[in-house]
Amino acid sequence: MTESAPSASRQAQKERTRQAILASALELSHEKGFAQVSLRQVSRHAGVVPTAFYRHFESMDQLGLALVEQSFSTLRRMIRDAQRDPHVFDNIIDAAADVLVEAVKQSKAHFAFVARERVGGPEVVRTAIRHELDLFVSELAVVLARLPNIENWSTEDVQMVSRLFVRNMVSNAEEVVEMPDGRPDLEEQIKEGARRQMRLIVVGFRDWRS
Amino acid sequence: MTESAPSASRQAQKERTRQAILASALELSHEKGFAQVSLRQVSRHAGVVPTAFYRHFESMDQLGLALVEQSFSTLRRMIRDAQRDPHVFDNIIDAAADVLVEAVKQSKAHFAFVARERVGGPEVVRTAIRHELDLFVSELAVVLARLPNIENWSTEDVQMVSRLFVRNMVSNAEEVVEMPDGRPDLEEQIKEGARRQMRLIVVGFRDWRS
DNA sequence: GAAATGAGTGAACATGCGTACACTCAAAGT
DNA sequence: ACTTTGAGTGTACGCATGTTCACTCATTTC
Numbered sequence: 421m422t423e424s425a426p427s428a429s430r431q432a433q434k435e436r437t438r439q440a441i442l443a444s445a446l447e448l449s450h451e452k453g454f455a456q457v458s459l460r461q462v463s464r465h466a467g468v469v470p471t472a473f474y475r476h477f478e479s480m481d482q483l484g485l486a487l488v489e490q491s492f493s494t495l496r497r498m499i500r501d502a503q504r505d506p507h508v509f510d511n512i513i514d515a516a517a518d519v520l521v522e523a524v525k526q527s528k529a530h531f532a533f534v535a536r537e538r539v540g541g542p543e544v545v546r547t548a549i550r551h552e553l554d555l556f557v558s559e560l561a562v563v564l565a566r567l568p569n570i571e572n573w574s575t576e577d578v579q580m581v582s583r584l585f586v587r588n589m590v591s592n593a594e595e596v597v598e599m600p601d602g603r604p605d606l607e608e609q610i611k612e613g614a615r616r617q618m619r620l621i622v623v624g625f626r627d628w629r630s
Numbered sequence: 631m632t633e634s635a636p637s638a639s640r641q642a643q644k645e646r647t648r649q650a651i652l653a654s655a656l657e658l659s660h661e662k663g664f665a666q667v668s669l670r671q672v673s674r675h676a677g678v679v680p681t682a683f684y685r686h687f688e689s690m691d692q693l694g695l696a697l698v699e700q701s702f703s704t705l706r707r708m709i710r711d712a713q714r715d716p717h718v719f720d721n722i723i724d725a726a727a728d729v730l731v732e733a734v735k736q737s738k739a740h741f742a743f744v745a746r747e748r749v750g751g752p753e754v755v756r757t758a759i760r761h762e763l764d765l766f767v768s769e770l771a772v773v774l775a776r777l778p779n780i781e782n783w784s785t786e787d788v789q790m791v792s793r794l795f796v797r798n799m800v801s802n803a804e805e806v807v808e809m810p811d812g813r814p815d816l817e818e819q820i821k822e823g824a825r826r827q828m829r830l831i832v833v834g835f836r837d838w839r840s
Numbered sequence: 841g842a843a844a845t846g847a848g849t850g851a852a853c854a855t856g857c858g859t860a861c862a863c864t865c866a867a868a869g870t
Numbered sequence: 871a872c873t874t875t876g877a878g879t880g881t882a883c884g885c886a887t888g889t890t891c892a893c894t895c896a897t898t899t900c
Binding site (some may be wrong): 535 | 662663665666745746747748749750751752790794797801804823826827829830831833834835837
Protein backbone atom coordinates (compact mmCIF):
# COMPACT_ATOMS: atom_id res chain seq x y z
CA MET A 421 0.00 0.00 0.00
CA THR A 422 2.35 2.72 -1.22
CA GLU A 423 0.36 5.76 -0.11
CA SER A 424 -3.43 6.03 -0.42
CA ALA A 425 -4.14 8.40 2.43
CA PRO A 426 -1.86 11.43 2.09
CA SER A 427 -0.42 10.54 5.43
CA ALA A 428 -1.37 8.36 8.31
CA SER A 429 0.34 7.46 11.50
CA ARG A 430 2.96 4.95 10.69
CA GLN A 431 1.43 2.02 12.51
CA ALA A 432 -2.07 2.86 11.25
CA GLN A 433 -0.79 2.51 7.72
CA LYS A 434 0.93 -0.72 8.60
CA GLU A 435 -2.26 -2.11 10.06
CA ARG A 436 -4.09 -1.11 6.93
CA THR A 437 -1.68 -3.05 4.75
CA ARG A 438 -1.96 -6.00 7.07
CA GLN A 439 -5.73 -6.00 6.69
CA ALA A 440 -5.37 -5.67 2.93
CA ILE A 441 -3.20 -8.78 2.92
CA LEU A 442 -5.65 -10.70 5.10
CA ALA A 443 -8.59 -9.64 2.94
CA SER A 444 -6.74 -10.55 -0.23
CA ALA A 445 -5.85 -13.98 1.07
CA LEU A 446 -9.44 -14.58 2.12
CA GLU A 447 -10.78 -13.54 -1.25
CA LEU A 448 -8.27 -15.50 -3.28
CA SER A 449 -8.80 -18.56 -1.08
CA HIS A 450 -12.45 -18.53 -1.96
CA GLU A 451 -11.76 -19.43 -5.55
CA LYS A 452 -9.13 -22.08 -5.25
CA GLY A 453 -8.42 -22.82 -1.61
CA PHE A 454 -5.84 -21.22 0.63
CA ALA A 455 -3.14 -23.75 -0.07
CA GLN A 456 -3.11 -22.93 -3.79
CA VAL A 457 -2.73 -19.24 -3.16
CA SER A 458 0.85 -18.07 -3.44
CA LEU A 459 2.61 -15.44 -1.44
CA ARG A 460 3.12 -13.46 -4.62
CA GLN A 461 -0.55 -13.59 -5.55
CA VAL A 462 -1.61 -12.32 -2.14
CA SER A 463 0.94 -9.52 -2.25
CA ARG A 464 0.00 -8.52 -5.80
CA HIS A 465 -3.70 -8.47 -4.92
CA ALA A 466 -2.99 -6.41 -1.81
CA GLY A 467 -1.07 -3.91 -3.93
CA VAL A 468 2.27 -4.61 -2.37
CA VAL A 469 5.55 -6.04 -3.54
CA PRO A 470 6.25 -9.68 -2.46
CA THR A 471 9.06 -8.78 -0.10
CA ALA A 472 6.79 -6.41 1.80
CA PHE A 473 4.70 -9.42 2.77
CA TYR A 474 7.40 -10.43 5.23
CA ARG A 475 6.98 -7.23 7.20
CA HIS A 476 3.60 -8.60 8.30
CA PHE A 477 3.76 -12.39 8.28
CA GLU A 478 6.76 -14.60 8.36
CA SER A 479 5.20 -17.18 6.06
CA MET A 480 1.96 -18.17 4.36
CA ASP A 481 1.35 -20.61 7.21
CA GLN A 482 1.33 -17.74 9.68
CA LEU A 483 -1.06 -15.83 7.44
CA GLY A 484 -3.31 -18.88 7.50
CA LEU A 485 -3.28 -19.00 11.28
CA ALA A 486 -4.14 -15.30 11.43
CA LEU A 487 -7.13 -15.98 9.20
CA VAL A 488 -8.27 -18.79 11.48
CA GLU A 489 -8.08 -16.46 14.42
CA GLN A 490 -9.96 -13.73 12.59
CA SER A 491 -12.68 -16.15 11.47
CA PHE A 492 -13.31 -17.54 14.91
CA SER A 493 -13.37 -14.19 16.59
CA THR A 494 -16.08 -13.21 14.10
CA LEU A 495 -17.95 -16.40 14.92
CA ARG A 496 -17.66 -15.86 18.65
CA ARG A 497 -18.89 -12.31 18.49
CA MET A 498 -21.98 -13.52 16.67
CA ILE A 499 -22.76 -16.19 19.20
CA ARG A 500 -22.29 -13.69 22.00
CA ASP A 501 -24.70 -11.28 20.36
CA ALA A 502 -27.21 -14.06 19.79
CA GLN A 503 -27.12 -15.01 23.45
CA ARG A 504 -28.15 -11.52 24.45
CA ASP A 505 -31.27 -11.89 22.37
CA PRO A 506 -33.86 -12.95 25.00
CA HIS A 507 -36.15 -14.90 22.71
CA VAL A 508 -33.32 -17.39 22.28
CA PHE A 509 -34.32 -18.92 25.59
CA ASP A 510 -37.83 -20.00 24.72
CA ASN A 511 -36.95 -21.34 21.30
CA ILE A 512 -33.31 -22.11 20.90
CA ILE A 513 -33.86 -24.18 17.85
CA ASP A 514 -35.54 -21.72 15.55
CA ALA A 515 -33.31 -18.97 16.86
CA ALA A 516 -30.21 -21.02 16.20
CA ALA A 517 -31.32 -21.76 12.66
CA ASP A 518 -31.95 -18.07 12.03
CA VAL A 519 -28.69 -17.00 13.59
CA LEU A 520 -26.76 -19.60 11.68
CA VAL A 521 -28.05 -18.67 8.25
CA GLU A 522 -27.78 -14.96 8.96
CA ALA A 523 -24.32 -15.20 10.41
CA VAL A 524 -23.04 -17.32 7.58
CA LYS A 525 -24.48 -14.93 5.03
CA GLN A 526 -22.95 -11.93 6.74
CA SER A 527 -19.46 -13.30 6.91
CA LYS A 528 -19.60 -15.87 4.22
CA ALA A 529 -15.93 -15.55 3.47
CA HIS A 530 -14.82 -16.48 6.96
CA PHE A 531 -17.20 -19.39 7.27
CA ALA A 532 -16.18 -20.64 3.86
CA PHE A 533 -12.58 -20.39 4.92
CA VAL A 534 -13.14 -22.46 8.03
CA ALA A 535 -15.28 -25.06 6.25
CA ARG A 536 -12.80 -25.47 3.44
CA GLU A 537 -9.52 -25.32 5.28
CA ARG A 538 -10.75 -27.50 8.14
CA VAL A 539 -10.14 -30.48 5.90
CA GLY A 540 -8.38 -29.12 2.85
CA GLY A 541 -5.87 -26.69 4.26
CA PRO A 542 -2.23 -26.98 5.25
CA GLU A 543 -1.53 -29.11 8.30
CA VAL A 544 -1.01 -26.23 10.73
CA VAL A 545 -4.20 -24.52 9.62
CA ARG A 546 -6.23 -27.72 9.93
CA THR A 547 -4.90 -28.31 13.41
CA ALA A 548 -5.71 -24.78 14.50
CA ILE A 549 -9.26 -25.02 13.18
CA ARG A 550 -9.89 -28.35 14.86
CA HIS A 551 -8.64 -26.94 18.09
CA GLU A 552 -10.92 -23.91 17.82
CA LEU A 553 -13.89 -26.09 17.00
CA ASP A 554 -13.19 -28.28 20.03
CA LEU A 555 -13.07 -25.18 22.18
CA PHE A 556 -16.29 -24.06 20.63
CA VAL A 557 -18.01 -27.33 21.47
CA SER A 558 -17.07 -26.88 25.11
CA GLU A 559 -18.25 -23.29 25.16
CA LEU A 560 -21.55 -24.22 23.61
CA ALA A 561 -21.93 -27.03 26.14
CA VAL A 562 -21.76 -24.48 28.93
CA VAL A 563 -24.51 -22.45 27.34
CA LEU A 564 -26.65 -25.51 26.71
CA ALA A 565 -26.24 -26.82 30.23
CA ARG A 566 -28.09 -23.78 31.54
CA LEU A 567 -31.11 -24.43 29.38
CA PRO A 568 -34.44 -25.48 31.04
CA ASN A 569 -34.82 -29.05 29.79
CA ILE A 570 -31.17 -29.84 29.91
CA GLU A 571 -30.00 -28.73 33.31
CA ASN A 572 -30.18 -32.18 34.89
CA TRP A 573 -28.43 -34.07 32.13
CA SER A 574 -25.06 -35.71 32.60
CA THR A 575 -21.98 -33.77 31.53
CA GLU A 576 -21.16 -36.30 28.81
CA ASP A 577 -24.62 -36.08 27.32
CA VAL A 578 -24.49 -32.32 27.16
CA GLN A 579 -21.04 -32.50 25.60
CA MET A 580 -22.31 -34.95 23.00
CA VAL A 581 -25.33 -32.84 22.10
CA SER A 582 -23.01 -29.89 21.81
CA ARG A 583 -20.77 -31.87 19.48
CA LEU A 584 -23.73 -32.85 17.34
CA PHE A 585 -24.89 -29.24 17.18
CA VAL A 586 -21.50 -27.96 16.13
CA ARG A 587 -21.11 -30.71 13.58
CA ASN A 588 -24.46 -29.81 12.13
CA MET A 589 -23.56 -26.17 12.21
CA VAL A 590 -20.46 -26.89 10.15
CA SER A 591 -22.41 -29.02 7.68
CA ASN A 592 -25.13 -26.43 7.29
CA ALA A 593 -22.60 -23.66 7.01
CA GLU A 594 -21.01 -25.60 4.15
CA GLU A 595 -24.38 -25.68 2.43
CA VAL A 596 -25.06 -21.99 2.89
CA VAL A 597 -21.63 -21.18 1.60
CA GLU A 598 -22.12 -23.28 -1.52
CA MET A 599 -25.49 -21.63 -2.04
CA PRO A 600 -25.82 -19.58 -5.25
CA ASP A 601 -26.35 -15.90 -4.58
CA GLY A 602 -29.86 -14.85 -5.62
CA ARG A 603 -31.83 -17.74 -4.14
CA PRO A 604 -33.72 -16.89 -0.93
CA ASP A 605 -35.86 -20.01 -1.43
CA LEU A 606 -32.84 -22.26 -1.03
CA GLU A 607 -31.87 -20.34 2.05
CA GLU A 608 -35.24 -21.00 3.67
CA GLN A 609 -34.91 -24.62 2.71
CA ILE A 610 -31.54 -24.93 4.43
CA LYS A 611 -32.89 -23.13 7.47
CA GLU A 612 -35.83 -25.50 7.62
CA GLY A 613 -33.46 -28.45 7.29
CA ALA A 614 -31.31 -27.11 10.12
CA ARG A 615 -34.39 -26.63 12.33
CA ARG A 616 -35.56 -30.17 11.69
CA GLN A 617 -32.18 -31.64 12.39
CA MET A 618 -31.75 -29.79 15.63
CA ARG A 619 -35.26 -30.66 16.74
CA LEU A 620 -34.44 -34.25 15.91
CA ILE A 621 -31.41 -34.16 18.14
CA VAL A 622 -33.27 -32.56 21.03
CA VAL A 623 -36.35 -34.78 20.77
CA GLY A 624 -34.25 -37.89 20.37
CA PHE A 625 -32.26 -37.05 23.42
CA ARG A 626 -35.22 -36.29 25.62
CA ASP A 627 -36.97 -39.56 24.78
CA TRP A 628 -33.90 -41.55 25.21
CA ARG A 629 -32.42 -40.34 28.46
CA SER A 630 -28.98 -41.70 27.79
CA MET B 631 6.90 -48.40 -15.47
CA THR B 632 9.80 -49.21 -17.82
CA GLU B 633 9.71 -52.99 -17.55
CA SER B 634 9.21 -54.89 -14.28
CA ALA B 635 7.75 -58.08 -15.64
CA PRO B 636 10.03 -59.40 -18.43
CA SER B 637 7.11 -59.04 -20.78
CA ALA B 638 3.41 -58.58 -20.48
CA SER B 639 0.71 -58.01 -23.00
CA ARG B 640 0.91 -54.46 -24.08
CA GLN B 641 -2.35 -53.31 -22.62
CA ALA B 642 -1.79 -55.21 -19.38
CA GLN B 643 1.39 -53.24 -18.88
CA LYS B 644 -0.41 -50.03 -19.72
CA GLU B 645 -3.11 -50.81 -17.18
CA ARG B 646 -0.44 -51.50 -14.60
CA THR B 647 1.15 -48.11 -15.15
CA ARG B 648 -2.26 -46.50 -14.97
CA GLN B 649 -2.88 -48.11 -11.61
CA ALA B 650 0.56 -47.04 -10.43
CA ILE B 651 -0.32 -43.46 -11.30
CA LEU B 652 -3.66 -43.67 -9.52
CA ALA B 653 -2.08 -45.23 -6.45
CA SER B 654 0.68 -42.64 -6.40
CA ALA B 655 -1.78 -39.78 -6.64
CA LEU B 656 -3.85 -41.26 -3.82
CA GLU B 657 -0.82 -41.68 -1.59
CA LEU B 658 0.63 -38.26 -2.28
CA SER B 659 -2.78 -36.65 -1.79
CA HIS B 660 -2.94 -38.08 1.69
CA GLU B 661 -0.08 -35.90 2.87
CA LYS B 662 -0.90 -32.58 1.30
CA GLY B 663 -4.18 -32.80 -0.57
CA PHE B 664 -4.73 -33.62 -4.21
CA ALA B 665 -4.60 -30.04 -5.40
CA GLN B 666 -1.03 -29.57 -4.13
CA VAL B 667 0.21 -32.66 -5.88
CA SER B 668 1.89 -31.90 -9.17
CA LEU B 669 1.82 -33.89 -12.35
CA ARG B 670 5.56 -34.33 -12.08
CA GLN B 671 5.38 -35.61 -8.51
CA VAL B 672 2.79 -38.20 -9.43
CA SER B 673 4.79 -39.33 -12.44
CA ARG B 674 8.02 -39.50 -10.48
CA HIS B 675 6.38 -41.50 -7.69
CA ALA B 676 4.85 -43.86 -10.24
CA GLY B 677 8.27 -44.41 -11.76
CA VAL B 678 7.48 -42.79 -15.03
CA VAL B 679 8.62 -39.72 -16.91
CA PRO B 680 6.23 -36.72 -16.84
CA THR B 681 5.35 -36.95 -20.50
CA ALA B 682 4.22 -40.55 -20.10
CA PHE B 683 1.50 -39.28 -17.79
CA TYR B 684 -0.38 -37.93 -20.80
CA ARG B 685 -0.70 -41.42 -22.27
CA HIS B 686 -3.10 -42.18 -19.40
CA PHE B 687 -4.79 -38.93 -18.35
CA GLU B 688 -5.13 -35.73 -20.26
CA SER B 689 -4.73 -33.59 -17.14
CA MET B 690 -4.56 -33.73 -13.36
CA ASP B 691 -8.26 -32.88 -13.27
CA GLN B 692 -9.05 -36.05 -15.20
CA LEU B 693 -6.87 -38.03 -12.82
CA GLY B 694 -8.88 -36.55 -9.97
CA LEU B 695 -12.15 -37.62 -11.53
CA ALA B 696 -10.79 -41.13 -12.03
CA LEU B 697 -9.95 -41.24 -8.33
CA VAL B 698 -13.46 -40.14 -7.41
CA GLU B 699 -14.85 -42.92 -9.54
CA GLN B 700 -12.52 -45.48 -8.00
CA SER B 701 -13.34 -44.34 -4.47
CA PHE B 702 -17.08 -44.55 -4.91
CA SER B 703 -16.97 -47.91 -6.62
CA THR B 704 -15.07 -49.16 -3.56
CA LEU B 705 -17.69 -47.62 -1.32
CA ARG B 706 -20.57 -49.12 -3.28
CA ARG B 707 -19.10 -52.59 -3.26
CA MET B 708 -18.87 -52.40 0.51
CA ILE B 709 -22.47 -51.34 0.94
CA ARG B 710 -23.57 -54.11 -1.39
CA ASP B 711 -21.64 -56.70 0.60
CA ALA B 712 -23.04 -55.35 3.84
CA GLN B 713 -26.58 -55.66 2.55
CA ARG B 714 -26.08 -59.37 1.94
CA ASP B 715 -25.26 -59.84 5.59
CA PRO B 716 -28.63 -60.95 7.02
CA HIS B 717 -28.15 -59.64 10.54
CA VAL B 718 -28.23 -56.14 9.09
CA PHE B 719 -31.99 -56.37 8.99
CA ASP B 720 -32.67 -56.79 12.69
CA ASN B 721 -30.17 -54.18 13.80
CA ILE B 722 -29.28 -51.73 11.09
CA ILE B 723 -27.76 -49.29 13.48
CA ASP B 724 -25.11 -51.41 15.12
CA ALA B 725 -24.41 -53.08 11.80
CA ALA B 726 -23.99 -49.76 10.06
CA ALA B 727 -21.60 -48.53 12.72
CA ASP B 728 -19.54 -51.72 12.39
CA VAL B 729 -19.55 -51.61 8.62
CA LEU B 730 -18.63 -47.96 8.56
CA VAL B 731 -15.61 -48.26 10.81
CA GLU B 732 -14.44 -51.44 9.14
CA ALA B 733 -14.93 -50.11 5.65
CA VAL B 734 -13.14 -46.89 6.38
CA LYS B 735 -10.25 -48.74 7.96
CA GLN B 736 -9.95 -51.08 5.00
CA SER B 737 -9.84 -48.41 2.36
CA LYS B 738 -8.78 -45.48 4.40
CA ALA B 739 -7.06 -43.85 1.46
CA HIS B 740 -10.18 -43.66 -0.66
CA PHE B 741 -12.38 -42.40 2.16
CA ALA B 742 -9.78 -39.85 3.10
CA PHE B 743 -9.66 -38.72 -0.49
CA VAL B 744 -13.42 -38.23 -0.66
CA ALA B 745 -13.63 -36.50 2.71
CA ARG B 746 -10.78 -34.13 1.88
CA GLU B 747 -11.47 -33.32 -1.73
CA ARG B 748 -15.21 -32.98 -1.19
CA VAL B 749 -14.50 -29.51 0.16
CA GLY B 750 -10.84 -28.89 -0.49
CA GLY B 751 -10.29 -30.21 -3.97
CA PRO B 752 -10.37 -28.61 -7.40
CA GLU B 753 -13.76 -27.45 -8.61
CA VAL B 754 -14.39 -30.38 -10.97
CA VAL B 755 -13.48 -32.92 -8.33
CA ARG B 756 -15.72 -31.27 -5.72
CA THR B 757 -18.62 -31.26 -8.13
CA ALA B 758 -18.12 -34.91 -9.00
CA ILE B 759 -18.00 -35.92 -5.34
CA ARG B 760 -21.12 -33.97 -4.45
CA HIS B 761 -22.92 -35.59 -7.31
CA GLU B 762 -21.85 -39.06 -6.20
CA LEU B 763 -22.91 -38.34 -2.64
CA ASP B 764 -26.32 -37.16 -3.81
CA LEU B 765 -26.70 -40.36 -5.78
CA PHE B 766 -25.66 -42.26 -2.71
CA VAL B 767 -28.30 -40.59 -0.57
CA SER B 768 -30.98 -41.69 -3.04
CA GLU B 769 -29.66 -45.23 -3.17
CA LEU B 770 -29.60 -45.48 0.59
CA ALA B 771 -33.13 -44.09 0.73
CA VAL B 772 -34.32 -47.03 -1.38
CA VAL B 773 -32.69 -49.48 1.01
CA LEU B 774 -34.09 -47.70 4.06
CA ALA B 775 -37.60 -47.52 2.63
CA ARG B 776 -37.78 -51.31 2.74
CA LEU B 777 -36.98 -51.48 6.42
CA PRO B 778 -39.70 -52.65 8.89
CA ASN B 779 -40.35 -49.46 10.84
CA ILE B 780 -39.93 -47.15 7.92
CA GLU B 781 -42.04 -48.65 5.16
CA ASN B 782 -45.01 -46.36 5.74
CA TRP B 783 -43.06 -43.09 5.99
CA SER B 784 -43.40 -40.34 3.43
CA THR B 785 -40.84 -40.23 0.63
CA GLU B 786 -39.47 -36.88 1.82
CA ASP B 787 -38.97 -38.15 5.33
CA VAL B 788 -37.06 -41.19 4.12
CA GLN B 789 -34.95 -38.97 1.89
CA MET B 790 -34.18 -36.69 4.79
CA VAL B 791 -33.20 -39.52 7.09
CA SER B 792 -31.02 -40.85 4.33
CA ARG B 793 -29.37 -37.46 4.00
CA LEU B 794 -28.73 -37.30 7.72
CA PHE B 795 -27.25 -40.78 7.67
CA VAL B 796 -24.91 -39.99 4.81
CA ARG B 797 -23.89 -36.71 6.38
CA ASN B 798 -23.10 -38.54 9.59
CA MET B 799 -21.27 -41.20 7.64
CA VAL B 800 -19.07 -38.55 6.09
CA SER B 801 -18.40 -36.89 9.44
CA ASN B 802 -17.57 -40.16 11.13
CA ALA B 803 -15.44 -41.25 8.21
CA GLU B 804 -13.47 -38.03 8.65
CA GLU B 805 -12.90 -38.96 12.27
CA VAL B 806 -11.78 -42.48 11.53
CA VAL B 807 -9.45 -41.20 8.86
CA GLU B 808 -7.87 -38.70 11.25
CA MET B 809 -7.52 -41.47 13.83
CA PRO B 810 -3.92 -42.32 14.82
CA ASP B 811 -2.95 -45.85 13.85
CA GLY B 812 -2.50 -48.00 16.95
CA ARG B 813 -5.57 -46.92 18.90
CA PRO B 814 -8.40 -49.50 18.93
CA ASP B 815 -9.93 -47.71 21.92
CA LEU B 816 -10.53 -44.57 19.88
CA GLU B 817 -12.04 -46.70 17.19
CA GLU B 818 -14.58 -48.18 19.58
CA GLN B 819 -15.33 -44.70 20.82
CA ILE B 820 -16.08 -43.44 17.33
CA LYS B 821 -18.20 -46.52 16.66
CA GLU B 822 -20.15 -45.90 19.83
CA GLY B 823 -20.60 -42.27 18.85
CA ALA B 824 -21.88 -43.30 15.42
CA ARG B 825 -24.31 -45.77 17.00
CA ARG B 826 -25.67 -43.13 19.35
CA GLN B 827 -26.07 -40.59 16.62
CA MET B 828 -27.91 -42.96 14.33
CA ARG B 829 -30.14 -44.15 17.13
CA LEU B 830 -30.84 -40.53 17.88
CA ILE B 831 -31.95 -39.92 14.33
CA VAL B 832 -34.17 -42.98 14.24
CA VAL B 833 -35.73 -42.43 17.66
CA GLY B 834 -36.25 -38.76 16.98
CA PHE B 835 -37.99 -39.51 13.75
CA ARG B 836 -40.27 -42.17 15.15
CA ASP B 837 -41.48 -39.94 18.00
CA TRP B 838 -41.97 -37.03 15.77
CA ARG B 839 -43.73 -38.38 12.73
CA SER B 840 -42.98 -35.47 10.53
C1' DG C 841 9.72 -61.29 -41.50
C1' DA C 842 8.45 -56.34 -42.55
C1' DA C 843 5.64 -52.47 -41.26
C1' DA C 844 2.83 -50.04 -38.04
C1' DT C 845 1.72 -48.84 -33.46
C1' DG C 846 2.07 -46.58 -29.23
C1' DA C 847 4.00 -46.63 -24.17
C1' DG C 848 7.67 -44.59 -22.36
C1' DT C 849 12.02 -41.38 -23.02
C1' DG C 850 14.88 -37.06 -22.61
C1' DA C 851 15.99 -32.46 -23.69
C1' DA C 852 14.22 -27.95 -23.94
C1' DC C 853 11.11 -24.04 -23.16
C1' DA C 854 8.62 -20.31 -20.67
C1' DT C 855 6.53 -19.22 -16.45
C1' DG C 856 5.68 -18.53 -11.58
C1' DC C 857 7.42 -19.39 -7.41
C1' DG C 858 9.94 -18.26 -2.44
C1' DT C 859 13.57 -15.80 -0.70
C1' DA C 860 17.99 -12.85 -0.28
C1' DC C 861 19.92 -8.48 -0.61
C1' DA C 862 20.85 -3.69 -1.02
C1' DC C 863 17.95 0.25 -1.54
C1' DT C 864 14.75 4.51 -0.51
C1' DC C 865 12.63 7.96 1.92
C1' DA C 866 8.88 9.61 5.07
C1' DA C 867 7.54 9.38 9.85
C1' DA C 868 9.03 9.03 14.66
C1' DG C 869 12.35 9.89 18.19
C1' DT C 870 15.95 12.73 19.88
C1' DA D 871 17.71 20.15 12.93
C1' DC D 872 19.65 15.36 13.14
C1' DT D 873 19.54 10.76 13.32
C1' DT D 874 17.19 6.43 13.52
C1' DT D 875 13.74 3.37 12.14
C1' DG D 876 11.20 0.41 9.36
C1' DA D 877 7.39 -0.18 5.63
C1' DG D 878 7.72 -0.73 1.10
C1' DT D 879 10.81 -1.18 -3.40
C1' DG D 880 13.46 -3.48 -7.29
C1' DT D 881 16.64 -6.79 -8.89
C1' DA D 882 18.29 -11.06 -9.07
C1' DC D 883 18.84 -16.00 -7.97
C1' DG D 884 17.86 -20.94 -8.27
C1' DC D 885 14.19 -24.23 -8.57
C1' DA D 886 9.85 -26.86 -9.78
C1' DT D 887 6.33 -26.75 -12.69
C1' DG D 888 3.20 -27.95 -17.27
C1' DT D 889 3.73 -28.73 -21.96
C1' DT D 890 6.19 -29.23 -26.60
C1' DC D 891 8.65 -32.08 -29.62
C1' DA D 892 11.41 -35.48 -31.85
C1' DC D 893 13.00 -39.91 -30.36
C1' DT D 894 13.26 -45.25 -29.33
C1' DC D 895 12.23 -49.80 -29.55
C1' DA D 896 9.31 -53.83 -27.98
C1' DT D 897 4.81 -55.57 -29.10
C1' DT D 898 1.23 -56.16 -32.21
C1' DT D 899 -0.56 -56.48 -36.88
C1' DC D 900 -0.27 -57.87 -41.41
